[in-house]
Amino acid sequence: MTTRSQTRGGLKLETHKHRSTMRPLRAARPAELLTLPLDQHAGAAARPIVATGDLVALGQPIAEPTADISAWLHSPVSGRVRAIEPQPSALHPDTPSLAIVIENDGADRTHAANQPFDFSNAEPAAIVEHIARGGIVGLGGAIFPTAAKLARAPAKSAHLIVNGAECEPWISCDDMLMRERASEVIAGAKVLCRAVLAEHCTIAVEDDMREAAQALREAVEHAGGGIEVVEVPSIYPAGGERQLITTLTGLEVPSGGLPQDIGILCQNVGTAAAIARWVHDGEPLIRRVVTITGSAIQEPANLDAVIGTPLSRLIADCGGFATEPAKLMMGGPMMGIALPTDQFAVLKGMNCVFAATLRDIQPAGPEMPCIRCGSCSEVCPAILLPQQLHRLALAGEVPELDEYGLLDCIECGCCDYVCPSQIPLVERFRVAKPEVLRYRTMRSMAPEARAQFEAREVRLARLEEERRARLAEKRRSITSKP
Amino acid sequence: MLTAALLAAGFAAALASVLARSSRVVPRSTLIERINDVLPQTQCGRCTFAGCKPYATALAEGRADINHCPPGGDTTARTLATLLDRPYKPVDPQFGITPAQPVVAWVDESRCIGCTKCIQACPVDAIVGASKFMHTIIAAQCTGCELCIAPCPVDCIELRPAQASQLSLSS
Numbered sequence: 001m002t003t004r005s006q007t008r009g010g011l012k013l014e015t016h017k018h019r020s021t022m023r024p025l026r027a028a029r030p031a032e033l034l035t036l037p038l039d040q041h042a043g044a045a046a047r048p049i050v051a052t053g054d055l056v057a058l059g060q061p062i063a064e065p066t067a068d069i070s071a072w073l074h075s076p077v078s079g080r081v082r083a084i085e086p087q088p089s090a091l092h093p094d095t096p097s098l099a100i101v102i103e104n105d106g107a108d109r110t111h112a113a114n115q116p117f118d119f120s121n122a123e124p125a126a127i128v129e130h131i132a133r134g135g136i137v138g139l140g141g142a143i144f145p146t147a148a149k150l151a152r153a154p155a156k157s158a159h160l161i162v163n164g165a166e167c168e169p170w171i172s173c174d175d176m177l178m179r180e181r182a183s184e185v186i187a188g189a190k191v192l193c194r195a196v197l198a199e200h201c202t203i204a205v206e207d208d209m210r211e212a213a214q215a216l217r218e219a220v221e222h223a224g225g226g227i228e229v230v231e232v233p234s235i236y237p238a239g240g241e242r243q244l245i246t247t248l249t250g251l252e253v254p255s256g257g258l259p260q261d262i263g264i265l266c267q268n269v270g271t272a273a274a275i276a277r278w279v280h281d282g283e284p285l286i287r288r289v290v291t292i293t294g295s296a297i298q299e300p301a302n303l304d305a306v307i308g309t310p311l312s313r314l315i316a317d318c319g320g321f322a323t324e325p326a327k328l329m330m331g332g333p334m335m336g337i338a339l340p341t342d343q344f345a346v347l348k349g350m351n352c353v354f355a356a357t358l359r360d361i362q363p364a365g366p367e368m369p370c371i372r373c374g375s376c377s378e379v380c381p382a383i384l385l386p387q388q389l390h391r392l393a394l395a396g397e398v399p400e401l402d403e404y405g406l407l408d409c410i411e412c413g414c415c416d417y418v419c420p421s422q423i424p425l426v427e428r429f430r431v432a433k434p435e436v437l438r439y440r441t442m443r444s445m446a447p448e449a450r451a452q453f454e455a456r457e458v459r460l461a462r463l464e465e466e467r468r469a470r471l472a473e474k475r476r477s478i479t480s481k482p
Numbered sequence: 483m484l485t486a487a488l489l490a491a492g493f494a495a496a497l498a499s500v501l502a503r504s505s506r507v508v509p510r511s512t513l514i515e516r517i518n519d520v521l522p523q524t525q526c527g528r529c530t531f532a533g534c535k536p537y538a539t540a541l542a543e544g545r546a547d548i549n550h551c552p553p554g555g556d557t558t559a560r561t562l563a564t565l566l567d568r569p570y571k572p573v574d575p576q577f578g579i580t581p582a583q584p585v586v587a588w589v590d591e592s593r594c595i596g597c598t599k600c601i602q603a604c605p606v607d608a609i610v611g612a613s614k615f616m617h618t619i620i621a622a623q624c625t626g627c628e629l630c631i632a633p634c635p636v637d638c639i640e641l642r643p644a645q646a647s648q649l650s651l652s653s
Contacts, residue, residue, distance in 0.1 A: 398557040434583050439557055441584040441644065446523040449625045452606035453525045453533060 009381035010235040010243070011414050013334075015208065016360075017172040020293040020300040025176045027304045028290075028317050030104055034076055034308030035345035036062070037089040037099040041137040042144045043069030048100055054081045059284050060111040062100055065132070071145040072135035075102055076286035076306035078109040090311075090330045090337065090344040099345075102308065114282035119191050127195040127279075134278035135285045135348075140174075140239070140268030141331070143349035146275070152258070153196045153265045160198035161248060162189050164205040164212065164269040165232050165239035168332030170360075171352040173289040174269050176302040178205065178212035181273055182219035188272030189227055191279050196265055201227045203269070204244055206234035236334065237412040241266045243381050255408050270351075285348060292318045294355035296325035311342045311353055325355035333361055334413040368421035376415035376425065382408045386415040386425050393432040398439045406436050513542045520561045524553040525605035526627035528578045533605060541566065552578035553626070584644040586624040587631065591616050593638035600630035600639060 039045035046063035050056060056075040063073035080103045087099035117130050132147030140163060162185065166174040178185055185203070193201050203220075205213050209231075216229045232238050232247050242253045244266065251262050259266050270288060277283045286307055293300040298319025305314055315321065329336035330344070331352055342353075354360075376386035384405050392401045406429060415425045517538035524534070529550035531537040540546040541562070548562040549571040556572050563570035573580060589600075589609075596614040608624040611617030619630075621644070631639050 396556060396560070398555075399561070435555075435557070438555070438581070438584050442522045442524075442553065445625060446521075448623065449523040449525065449606050450518070450534070452608070452623060453523065453535075456605065456607055 008383055009379050009414065010237060011379055011417060012234075013169045013236045015234070016170045016293070017175060017208075020170075020172045020291050020302055021176060021179075023299065023301040025180045025289060025302045025304060028306070028309055028314055030077065030106065030306070031309045031313045032104050033082065033310070034102045034104060034306065035087050035099050035310070036073055036076070036102065036308045037087060037091070037097045037345070037347065038063050038073065039097045040073075040089065040091065040143065040307075040347040040349060041071040042142060043067060043071070043148070045098065046070060046073050048084050048098075050081050050084075050100070052081050052083055055079075056081060056102060057109045057111040059114045059282070059286060061133075061135075061284075062102075065145070069145055069148045071137050072133060072284070073100070074135050074284040074286050075111075076308050077102060077104040078107050079103045079105040088344055090339055090347055090350060093337065093339055093344070114284065116282050117279050119194055119279055122194075124195050124197055127191065130279065131191075131195065131275060133284075134275070136271060136274050136278060137285065137348050138268055139270035139274060139288060139349065139351070140241075141335070141349065141351065143347075146267070146271055149267075150192075150195055150265070152260055154260050154263050158196045158198045158260075159249070159264045160189065160193055160196065160201045161245065161264060161266045162192070162201065162203040162227075162269055162272050163239055163241070163244055163266055164203055164209070164216075165234075165244055166209075167206065167234065167236045167239040168334055168336075168352070169236070170293050170354055171291050171332045172293070173291045173302055173351050175209050175212050176291075177273055177289050178209070178269055179215050182212075182215035183222065184273040184276045185216065185269045186219045186223045186227060186272075187280060188274070188276035189267075190223065191275050192265075192267055192272060193226075198265065202248060203227060203229050204232050204239075204248060205229065206238055207231040208234045236414065237381055237410065240381060240410050240412060242410065255405060288346070288348065288350070290314060290346060290350055291352040292355075293352065294325065295357040295360050296321050296323050296355035298322045305346050307346055307348055309346045311339075311344050311346065314346070314353060315342060315355065321355065323357060326358045327354075327356045327361055329354040329356065334417070335411060362417065365422045367423055370421055370423060373420060375418040375420065379414040379418050381412060381414060382410055384409060386429075389432075390423060390425055390428055393428045396435075398432075398435055401432055401436050402440055406432060407440070409433070514538045516565065517541050517562065520554075520558060520565060521551060522554045522558060522625075524625040524627045526553060526625070526629060527605075528552050530577070547571070547574075549574045550577050552580050555580040581626065585626040585641040586621045586644045587619050587626065587628070587639050588621075588642045589616075589618055590638040590640070591618060593636050595636055597635055599633040599635065603629045603633045605629060 044067035047066045048063045050062045058078045060075045061072050062075050065071055082101045082103045084100050086096035089097045119127050128147050128150045136146040138144045138146055164174050164178050189201055203216055213229055213231055220227045237243055245259055245264055246252055253259050254261055274285045287304055289302050290305050291302050292314050301318050303314055328339045330339055330350055332354055336354055370387055380386055389404055389406055409429050411426050413426050518535050521534040529537045531540055548568055549559045551558050552573055559573055560570055594616050596616060598613050601609045606623055606625055608620045609617050
């Protein structure tokens, strides 16, 4: 089944995945110092539960969630807490965030309390609670705490989609994971199915990932079936949550809504594998597959790295730089974040380190005026009008931006890619979004706030009147006394 | 003859109504309502008036300018400029800074002494609690007006970003 009649836009990009999939998946060499920022998931930052100087074991919880949308953090090695201090974080390279720095003693003493969990007879809520304890977050890019997402999933008859449609042209970490550890992905999918009582489960891969699809099909057969493996056309951004859902089911996630609104739950294959390791082996989310690629890397490869490993170590593991990179990024060229140096650590959400030479990236010439060619509207997978949005964003027309659906922009970068005038559209949209969100919140809250305010005014006036009446009554009773 | 007179009267009436519209003769009470609809209803009083409706009244009576509302930001200033046919001005920073993202107040419940001062200050009744009992903010109703922060004798209230669902690309 390869349908794409329901989706629009997108780009057929030249793929560079083979560069990093030529070599087998291997473990990265352990580092001496590991840096673990406390805010490496969506939502509120975690709170440390260890102190400087404490001994920690591999897999021991070191920070706890502070809110509904927050996540546990575990020590990826055994050793000693060197410091709890601000450190640079690749999620926001300009502002450091509080991080736990751990000295690796190399002994790999494991935390005894982490045990396999028997989910086959467990209540869905207990499974979700257990997944939260494993510090599992969405590894596809949004780094949203998985347990929070599951808790918001529809109560029953859900369709679980496990997303292996890795569409960024250079990233291959999910591809490698599915090729080499398909059984983990399937095991994780089974846990997820049980956690949300899903009736259907589909694993989606792109149609150019033959090996991964084959490995998954074999693993499904081995695990007793019940899961469908579907190949979707490799048209960027095929793996965008909303785009994938439309491709697979023909249903559209409503604007401003979530997949759960149409009875669907989407999870990344890496997340599924992490859940399998936590539930079956008692290993929390302390490592992930990272693609180290780009023409500036000597031997591009996929490494199984523990969270907190310095990027410089991973790059050295891949033979170091072949040439000075023109641009270093976390993530792929379409949606990645530019990093000023390699002095950052692996995060739960880091799928790729992309060290590009000038040939790898779109030449960024000077920005020219919009010529209204409309190419951006043709490629927009969210069916928006980027040129119109751009005009409105420059003019600061916030209500109109909302009306034209700016908040539905998934920042995939297709419009930037095709713009003949080299306008940094996504960058402009990213800047305008908080303002639109603020406006929308303000408008949606205004009627209630107004009613509350007016009710309070009425109440205060009534209380004042009652007080005056009481005083007047008292005065009368005194003066009327004989 | 009669038809002509009727036609003339009809024209006059139509002309009068067009004239009335072009010179924006709007009854003041409805103008206040229309301005109030544009305002964010934060009720923060940063415009120096006691809430959004008093500011709307002052605007309608020409006693205030359009750029006194930091929570509304430049968006509101722009809309007000169009509505009142006055030149647009960005928000005057003397009234405050427009917050970059929606915020709500948050009570550190371990430090709250239950003095009820914040409850009295809240313009939208978004704080629950009683004397000598812990208070808490109803985040869904809090407008982030900051009026509860100054009265707190133990400084246990702070502003936090409002929770927003952020799920986009999962690949």
